[in-house]
Amino acid sequence: MNVSRSFVSHGKGWLAGALLVSIMTTSAKAEDVRITAVFKPDSAYPHLNKFKNTTPPSGYCGSWPEQCELHNFFSLKVPIQFNSRLPIPANHPSVRQGAMLKAPAQWRELTVYHETTREPEKVRVRIAGIGSQVATDDVMTLVGGAADYRIAHNLLWGLSWVNAPSPCVYSGVGWYTSTTYDFFWQTPTEGVCSKQAKFNVPWLRFNHLDFAYELETPNPLGMSSGQYTGSLTYSIGPTGDFDFGDVLIPTDSVLTLNFNLDVQHTLKVDIPPGGEQVQLVPAGGWQSWLQAGRKPVRLFHDQSFNISASSRFKMYMECEFIGVSYDCLLDDRVSRRQVELQVFVTLPGGLTDLSGQPVRHMRLRAGAANALYFQPGFYVDRAPGVLHFEVPQRQVEFMLSPGAGPFYRGKVTVIWDSEI
Structure with a gap:
């Protein structure tokens, strides 16, 4: 990603x-x-x-x-x-x-x-x-x-x-x-x-x-x-x-x-080192699946970031593989199977949507036409936010079905854009 x-x-x-x-x-x-x-x-x-x-x-x-x-x-x-x-x-x-x-x-x-x-x-x-x-x-x-x-x-x-x-x-x-x-x-x-x-x-x-x-x-x-x-x-x-x-x-x-x-507005996002490589895992890791055969409910990863913002901005994604619902897809290059990857964002206090509501686990979509718009109530300086990456349960079951390959990959670009 x-x-x-x-x-x-x-x-x-x-x-x-x-x-x-x-x-x-x-x-x-x-x-x-x-x-x-x-x-x-x-x-x-x-x-x-x-x-x-x-x-x-x-x-x-x-x-x-x-x-x-x-x-x-x-x-x-x-x-x-x-x-x-x-x-x-x-x-x-x-x-x-x-x-x-x-x-x-x-x-x-x-x-x-x-x-x-x-x-x-x-x-x-x-x-x-x-x-x-x-x-x-x-x-x-x-x-x-x-x-x-x-x-x-x-x-x-x-x-x-x-x-x-x-x-x-x-x-x-x-x-x-x-x-x-x-x-x-x-x-x-x-x-x-x-x-x-x-x-x-x-x-x-x-x-x-x-x-x-x-x-x-x-x-x-x-x-x-x-x-x-x-x-x-x-x-x-x-x-x-x-x-x-x-x-x-x-x-x-x-x-x-x-x-x-x-x-002269500021819009800056800092990702911790290594944050560009996201690995999706079940809650508690893979041990329940490997040792007891319990299928994971979902695969997810929460990636923190720090944001400084004094202006309105929008967020959206670009995908290497895109689905019909404007979600990104992960691709198994062996079986050619693809599964849906959902991406959500949580923003720090001081940043809201245009109706003034807090931003908690709000779903991102691919393409600038599907962008979400946000605004500051005051200058937010290096406050923490989270990107939530998740493969939902129904897609996890599909990934674990017979014939599926072991690796699903895909590139997701998350964009913060002050040009709105």
Whole structure:
């Protein structure tokens, strides 16, 4: 028999005296970012069946990774600027006339498709935080003087940029210069988060778009090995998904998130040395037959194996000699008699059939068309299973009848196949 094994500081800021110039643009462009995640089973954490986000962090999470780990989100910084098309008047009556932000904080769903089979899977994403670097003239000049630049920033906007206006939430981080203030706010719910200028602001610019996202990925154990890709597009601008009011106009009107999920499954079967040679014997051996003439009830052999599996797979046989019921046959090359060999499989806990039932002594048949399909509930790592080989009683009687030869042989190939 052959077996195939196949992270705010309200402390000191730093000062900079560079002249910042507001730049207006009318071009409508698109910004694309790539988000990657991988699933690869880990024997140290077999029950951790989740994708790992492998997207290199930038922006907020790149600077303060412990903050993002605490809140379980990731961030990306994209070179989209928001430039004021008009001055911002002091105490403007509408939030849309000043510095405002609204992020698409609700969950959105997209479909990713397998690169080869086009199998679809659902991914969900939400924007969990938003930030930038706000830039304008020297804030000490705009407010007519203050004890220090931190106080000047607070006087200009009524409150520090670290302190997020509702419904946005404080993130713990902020840093400033004489003309800029970097901030980041969490967005647990969708809504307008705005700052009202308390003094006239001749121009304003957000130097980039920094956003955090949460990701919900499919169960990788139900997915095929390979790459899954898909995209989600957000509009940017007044009344868009990312809305910064009527004064701040973006340099790009579209942001597309391109997703790539990489599934790297494990399916490995280890047969102990010598396990490829199977000898079928009666219970207790042949002594009862040889010494007392008691015919054996059956001939059998249980062959153990160890299996590691993180994906769905199928099992079937290939036979040197095949019978009408898709069982393999053993052949006596002297008498040319053939007898039926039945093969069964028992799989370890964590592996079930597609209905979720345990696999106990389940019969295998020859041919891929007769394959049995199995699935893991978690990553099974080197767990023991058994192949049961048996010649049933009626066939044993036939083998022992007069004229039968002494040896029955046959080749059986048992196949574990993850390509389903």
